[in-house]
Amino acid sequence: MAKIAFILLCHKDPDAIIKQAERLTAAGDFMAIHFDARANPASFEMIKDALGDNPNVTFARKRIKCGWGAWSLVQATLNAVEAAVDAFPRATHFYMLSGDCMPIKSASYVHGFLDNDDVDYIESFDFFESDWIKTGWKEERLIYRHFFNERTQPKRFYGSFKLQQKLGLTREIPADLQIMIGSQWWCLRRRTVEWILDFIRKRKDVMRFFRTTWIPDETFFQTLVRHLVPENEIKSRTLTFLVFSDYGMPATFYNDHYDLLLGQNFLFARKISPEAHELKRKLGDLYASDKTDFQISNEGQRLYKFLTNRGRVGRRFAPRFWEAESTIGRDRELLIVLCKKWHVAKRLVETVRQVTDLPVLEYLFDEEATALPDLGGIQSTLAKRTRHRRALTRMLFDYYNTNRMLICLDPNNVDLLKDFQAGGSNIRLLEIECNFSDDYLIGHARRVGLAGENTPHEIVENLLPTIRQDVVYESEQIREAGFDHHSLIRERNSVEENTPPIAGFLDITDDKARQIAETNHLFTD
Template sequence: MAKIAYILLCHKDPGAVIQQAERLTAAGDYMAIHFDGRAAPEDYQSIRAELADNPNVTFARKRVRCGWGEWSLVEATLHALRSAVEEFPRATHFYMLSGDCMAVKTAEYAHRFLDQHDKDFIESFDFFDSDWIKTGMKEDRLIYRHFFNERKHKQLFYWSHRLQKRLGLQREVPADIQVQIGSQWWCLRRRTVEWILDFTRKRRDVMRFFRTTWIPDETFFQTLVRHLIPEGEIEPRTLTFLMFTDYGMPVNFHNDHYDLLLSQDFLFARKISPEATELKSRLGRLYAAQGVDFQISNEGRSLYKFLSQRGRIGRRFAPRFWETESSLGRERELLIVICKKWHVAKRLLEQIRQVTNIPAIEYLFNEEDTPLPDLGGIQAALMKRTRHRRALMRMLFEYYESDQLLICLDPGAVDLMNDFHSDRSSTRFLQIECEFSDDYLAGHAHRVGLAGERTPQLTLERLLPTIRNDILYENDRIRDAGFSQLFQIRESNSPEENADQLRGFLGLTEEKAMQIAGNHYLFAD
């Protein structure tokens, strides 16, 4: 059975470090601790004293003064790894942790998982070809030498960088090394760790290179594992669940995140908020528990993205400069059907096609596979359609040789509605207001990835009010947009009331409008 040696890098809160060590070793696992050399000596002594009688705990032989983005973080990790390898010969895996991490599965589950997956778990993507680095310095991290801490000595850091660029002091990456990048939170097998430690003793050139790279904790182990281990034995992901905000800051987890964390396909999570005492207590008891059944739904990141975007939606009032003279045509009429239940809007379009000659296209800005004529490639992808929306619409008017065109939009596409409404052409809107049962909203959450097949019912119940309020908010935005010709049909209205709105929207006779509105299964789910 798997035995895990946890490599803990920490720098504060000795009480929490002691608790974490006792919790994780109580199940028979091990821990090697590196406590930052910058921390108070008395804190370090208290940790050593409290854990002195625990045979499953050891300490790095040397304490390093660590700094963000520096080689010191890798050096500290290597010191702790060497101690763990020497002290714990029965350890089969070595798992990198910080003081902010906590287990979100039982030891029983973790051991079984590692027994079933004989691989190294480490994010490892090509440094130059992948898009892992979203902003800021990329190749300059490697090809120039970095001697100063960017956070503590910002001016010196960038002065040194500029000077090397000006003097052309670039350096080469070691010829036989393909640099990789990824998260520093990994879980490696014993053989892999032993090979890495042997490599560090033999390849001093590679060690010199990484010592002066910037943020080497994201490249050193990631590169060496790819260099030493066959690709088929590497799982390029972390077993520690972490998320980042739009500003690149780690998301903190709080007391009400317990169920969400347990349902993710990870063994640990970071960062647990210091104030989340209830969450820490519950997770602390979890690791030693037996027979716990976990329902893995893994919707955490998509759910966070959805919730964090509420309230951030902006509105673009003015047309972009390249669209200023891109009118659809003053003589043309664009008819837009707005509906959250796409199947209802599509059903309505089918009725309109049977009664009128108006060309009608379904959700062309929302669904990639919407049937469209060949327009020279502009129709090929959603991104192209949205970016060149006015050009696309002009081409569709010309293709159908019509001065009227009907399309469907999701209520969330208010920016598109505003853009078309500001055009010189005539634009009319038909808003379809449907009723939403809890069952429908739950299905919607599954369809858009906010929930999985095994999402706990309690999590789903908490999510449904947010989804319902989001739909109401989108409808309010449409009403507040001030569209001059906005017509509305409702599921709760009579066919006669809806026919009156359709007559104004489509410019039909009362008889034809009633023919469309009289469809008794129009709103059926």
């Protein structure tokens, strides 16, 4: 059975650290603690006094003053790992934690999970080929030497960098290493940890290299594990659930996140708010329990992104060259049906296709599978279609040899609508306003990945008002944009009430518009 030596890096909140150590070691596991040498000495003494008699707790022999982005974080980790290897010969796994982490499964589940697969869990992506680094320096982290801490000595940090850059003082990466990158929150087997410790004793050149790289806690262990361990024995993922905002800051979890956390396919979560006492209590009780039947929905990342991105509107500083030079033509008219319920719009436009001679394309900017003619590859993916939307639309007009064409769009495409209008295009909108039951919105949440089949009922219930408001918000955005030709039909309206807007939108007779309004089962889900 798996026995875990937790490697805990911490610098504050001694009460929480003591409780964390007591909780995790009570299940038969171990802990090696590195308490930042910059922190309050009284806090460290408090921790030692409380845990000194616990045989399952040890401390790093040498404490390091830690700084973000610096080698000190890796050295502190190595000091704690070495202490754990010596103190706990029965430990089978070594799991990195911070003081803000909490288990989100029971100890029984955690041990069973690790027993099921004889692998190392560590995010490990190619440093140069992957997109793990979203913005900022990339190769500069490695090919220049970083002697100073960027946050505490910014002038020296950037001055040293600019001087090396000016003098061309770059360096080579150790020839036999493929530099990898990933989260610092890993779980490694004992054999792997022993290989790493043996490797660093022998390879002083590698240690010199990493000591002066920037943010080495994201590259050191990730690179060495890939170098030493067969690929089929590595799972490139972390077992600690963490979510980052688009500013690169980790999300914080509070008392009302309990059900959400339990549904994620992870063993621990970071970071738990210091004030979330109820959440900590419930997670502590959970870890000590025998519960092993967790319903994994794993929608946490998508749900966080959805909730935090609502209402955020991006603006471009200038049009791209293909937008400035590609218009659909002022003598052409693009008819757009807007509807959140795609099946309703598809039924309506199929009747339009039969009653009129208009070329009709369904959700070409929303649905990859929309049937399109071969236009030289510009139509091949949603990303390409959206990126070259005006050029694509112009080519479709040319392909069908027409000046009028109808497409369907999801109402969340308000930026695309504005772009068509800004490009001098003649557009007409027909918005279909539908009724949304709770069951439909739950289905919508599952279709777009905000919830899964196993998402707890409480989470879905809490999500419903937000989704419903989001639908209303999209419609309001379209109406507030002030498009010149904006017609509206409603599910609650009669056929007689919906006929005139359809006639005006398509510029057809009332008889033909009535045929379309009478589409069989138009609003049926």
